[in-house]
């Protein structure tokens with residue numbers, strides 16, 4: 001079978017997961033890595049034994065590449081994605097597709113014109129808990145979904161230390177879009193309007209100009225209403241870097257997911273840790289879990305002409321909701337989702 005020649009653009013925290021996935025996938029030749037940061041490029045290209053570049057266009061001019069993975073910071077996905085599309089390469093882009101709907105529409109238009117396929121890495125769809133919920137909601141005995149609640153938060157460290165670019169993103173773009181994507185997938189229909197309120201000042205006082213927390217109410221076409229909460233200010237002493245809960249009240253059943261408690265607990269003298277054992281695990285050269293599954297799925301979908309589980313429309317819709325949530329929190333008005 002033909003192997004897929006892949007290059008990874010952006011070799012930071014999450015780009016490394018892509019590099020691990022593709023360097024161990026038997027159907028992939030990992031060809032090159034590209035990062036604006038020369039030191040990162042040199043270190044990572046050596047580590048994976050691949051060519052290193054600091055410019056996506058130069059890489060695509062010089063290497064035989066079938067597909068490009070973009071794992072640059074949230075607000076900087078568009079340029080490398082558009083470059084890959086210009087060279088007619090299929091793309092796997094990290095979530096969110098973009099941080100403005102303008103960028104998302106531009107990417108969609110260019111991809112359609114060039115005839116390339118773009119998948120968005122909304123990896124929560126591959127979480128076995130999410131798949132169980134999706135299937136439960138599809139069963140006729142469950143009845144209509146009436147009300148939903150989802151929260152996904154991060155510890156302070158994510159905004160203050162992990163992401164150098166957090167002031168150019170927000171808890172809504174970074175984790176909220178995961179929620180919006182998952183809820184749309186569960187509901188099988190679109191959001192009509194949103195109302196949101198937010199809190200600012202704590203992260204600003206520490207030099208990061210973004211929301212501390214935003215609560216959004218989303219109204220769906222099927223009549224179900226969801227409350228979604230996203231914050232970047234849970235204490236660093238929390239047992240995990242993120243916390244997540246879901247509760248869905250349906251006509252005949254109630255569904256609950258606690259993504260913080262995956263059943264494994266580690267104790268020492270100072271702290272309890274509750275790792276998300278389903279997300280990414282490394283063992284003897286293998287890398288496994290629902291954080292990695294979408295990367296391998298991308299390869300399978302390209303090589304075998306299968307539809308993506310999260311495509312450009314999904315990327316756009318999550319961004320339209322994120323933009324409306326920000327607008328509502330800024331103006332204290334209900335915001336209708338407008339589509340072109």
Ligand SMILES: NC(=O)c1ccc[n+]([C@@H]2O[C@H](COP(=O)([O-])OP(=O)(O)OC[C@H]3O[C@@H](n4cnc5c(N)ncnc54)[C@H](O)[C@@H]3O)[C@@H](O)[C@H]2O)c1
Pocket residue numbers: 009010011012013014015034035036037040054056071072073074076079080094095096162163164165174
């Ligand atoms: N950190 C996480 O836990 C996590 C989880 C899931 C998804 N993501 C997503 O992955 C993406 C990357 O996040 P991260 O945490 O790895 O950020 P990061 O800052 O650790 O890494 C981003 C890398 O991209 C490089 N870069 C920036 N612009 C570039 C360009 N034009 N060309 C080439 N390289 C460029 C930077 O030098 C940096 O090394 C984000 O969209 C984020 O939302 C992150």
